Amino acid sequence: MKLFKEFKEFAVKGNMMDMAIGIIIGAAFNQVIDVLVKKVLLPPLSLLTDGVHFNDKRIILRDAVLSADNTILKNEVAIGYGAFAEAFLDFLIVGFAVFIAVKFMNRLRKKSQDTKDTSIATPKDIELLSKLTDLMEEQNTLLKSKK
Incomplete structure (x- = not known):
């Protein structure tokens, strides 16, 4: 079985x-x-x-x-x-x-x-990973500015 x-x-x-x-x-x-x-x-x-x-x-x-x-x-x-x-x-x-x-x-x-190329639709997983990377970079810059 x-x-x-x-x-x-x-x-x-x-x-x-x-x-x-x-x-x-x-x-x-x-x-x-x-x-x-x-x-x-x-x-x-x-x-x-x-x-x-x-x-x-x-x-x-x-x-x-x-x-x-x-x-x-x-x-x-x-x-x-x-x-x-x-x-x-x-x-x-x-x-x-x-x-x-x-x-x-x-x-x-x-x-x-390539997330910047709008002529072809970016797959959802790549799009989400790109947004996640952008958010992490933004968070790191905010944390660095608070120090």
């Missing part, structure tokens, strides 16, 4: 919902990046390499062995460095996109935490 209660607290506090939202958005973002790399960036790159797709690039260690009726007796053994290059390009693009998104969010957060 205690385990169920802990799970309920975990789910109600929002941790589970935050994780679910993050996973769903991450999966959608992965699809966007996958299409961007495979359908937008790689075709011009394969044009530069005379129409060869990166995914087809590999070093063959052993050719496939076929029987007389063209059934495969032994599969080909190859190092798919083209698939690795494509995955690495995916990684770089995802990393850069996440960097840009985080940089943008940090800029918005910094603007929203």
